[in-house]
Each structure stands twice: as C-alpha cells, then as structure tokens.
Amino acid sequence: MKKLNLSLLIFFAAIPVLANDDITGKVTTVIDGNTVEILGDDNEKHKVILTGIDCPELTQAFGENAKRHLEKMMLNKKVVVKFKGKDMWGNRLAIVLIKGETDPRIDLLKEGLAWTSERNPDPELENLRIRAQEKRKGLWKEPTPTPPWTYRREQTMMEAKSS
Known part of the structure; x- marks a missing residue:
C-alpha cells in the first residue's frame, strides 16, 4: 500500500499544474501582431488574441512590423496559454507564454x-x-x-458610407 501511495504521489507531482482552461501547444500561425493560432497538445486548434494589448492593423503603419516581430518570437514555438475570457465579439483572450515563461506582449510594448x-x-x-x-x-x-480601435471604427464608418 505504501508503494502504491508513493507511486501515485510521484505520478501526480510530475503532471504540470495548469488552471482549468490553460493549455500547452505550439504556435502554428501568426495572424497579426496580437493574434495567433495554436495547435494544442490535445490536437485542437485555438485562435487567441493576446490580452491587454492591441497592435496596429495590418493595413496601418507598423502593423506588418508587429506581425513579423511576433512571428520571430513565437512561430513554431511551444507555449502555455492562460485563457482570460472573451472580448465583446467572442474572441478568446489569453496570456501566451513562450516556453512557459516569456511574455511577447512585453516585447511588443517595449519595441513600440x-x-x-x-x-x-x-x-x-x-x-x-x-x-x-x-x-x-x-x-x-x-x-x-x-x-487600432480608432482605425477600425473609421474603417467601419467608411464602409457604411460606401454601401
């Protein structure tokens, strides 16, 4: 019985502790400066937006720069995803940590x-x-x-005027 308890203790200690929705996986696509697709270790695809930041849209100045910067940091890297809810459009928001520790939001902000x-x-x-x-x-x-939020509103208004 003691051997079984010790074996169970060792087994459970070896399992990484993740919150309810947290996942691990690999970044397969960088959509823009703050949106990525992740293939979870569960083989499911997850599209997530980095919470707490907003990068320029791809058609804005520095939008492509932000995307390229994020690609260099994250593409094909192992990540831990800590889901933080959804935005008003239903997109999943998350903190995504490269190799479980590096937060790309910090680098994107530092680089302007x-x-x-x-x-x-x-x-x-x-x-x-x-x-x-x-x-x-x-x-x-x-x-x-x-x-970017002002740019998106302006684009929506221009589209409405042209219809």
Missing part, C-alpha cells in the same frame, strides 16, 4: 509595436507603453499614431 488595451489597461503594461512612447520607439516615431 503595440498599445495597451483601450479599456482598463494593465498598469504594468501601460508603464512599458509609456516608456516606449517617451523613447519614440516603433510607432511612437510618428507624431500622432492612430490607435
């Missing part, structure tokens, strides 16, 4: 390739954005860069 979220920005992430802006890194080289 992302804004913090429009609503309720995380204070730590906001400090990184402010530092990049002060150093005029990336999109902050522009005198008045357009935030």
Whole structure:
C-alpha cells in the first residue's frame, strides 16, 4: 500500500499544474501582431488574441512590423496559454507564454509595436507603453499614431458610407 501511495504521489507531482482552461501547444500561425493560432497538445486548434494589448492593423503603419516581430518570437514555438475570457465579439483572450515563461506582449510594448488595451489597461503594461512612447520607439516615431480601435471604427464608418 505504501508503494502504491508513493507511486501515485510521484505520478501526480510530475503532471504540470495548469488552471482549468490553460493549455500547452505550439504556435502554428501568426495572424497579426496580437493574434495567433495554436495547435494544442490535445490536437485542437485555438485562435487567441493576446490580452491587454492591441497592435496596429495590418493595413496601418507598423502593423506588418508587429506581425513579423511576433512571428520571430513565437512561430513554431511551444507555449502555455492562460485563457482570460472573451472580448465583446467572442474572441478568446489569453496570456501566451513562450516556453512557459516569456511574455511577447512585453516585447511588443517595449519595441513600440503595440498599445495597451483601450479599456482598463494593465498598469504594468501601460508603464512599458509609456516608456516606449517617451523613447519614440516603433510607432511612437510618428507624431500622432492612430490607435487600432480608432482605425477600425473609421474603417467601419467608411464602409457604411460606401454601401
């Protein structure tokens, strides 16, 4: 009985501890600067948006730069995905850690390739954005860069006018 208990203890100690929805997998596609597709170890595909940041749209200045930067960091890398809910359109939001430890959001903000979220920005992430802006890194080289949420609203209004 003691051998069985010890074996079970060793077995369960070896299993990585993940929260309810957390998964591990590999980044198979970088869609844009803050959206990736992950093939989970369960063989399911998961499309996730990095929570807490918003990168320029691909048709905006620095949008392609943000995507390329994220590809260099994440494409074909093992990741841990910590789901944080959904946005108002039903997209899954998550913190995605490369090899379980490196947070790409930090690098995107430091390089001036992302804004913090429009609503309720995380204070730590906001400090990184402010530092990049002060150093005029990336999109902050522009005198008045357009935030992606403003750009999307403008695009929607232009589409509505042309219909």
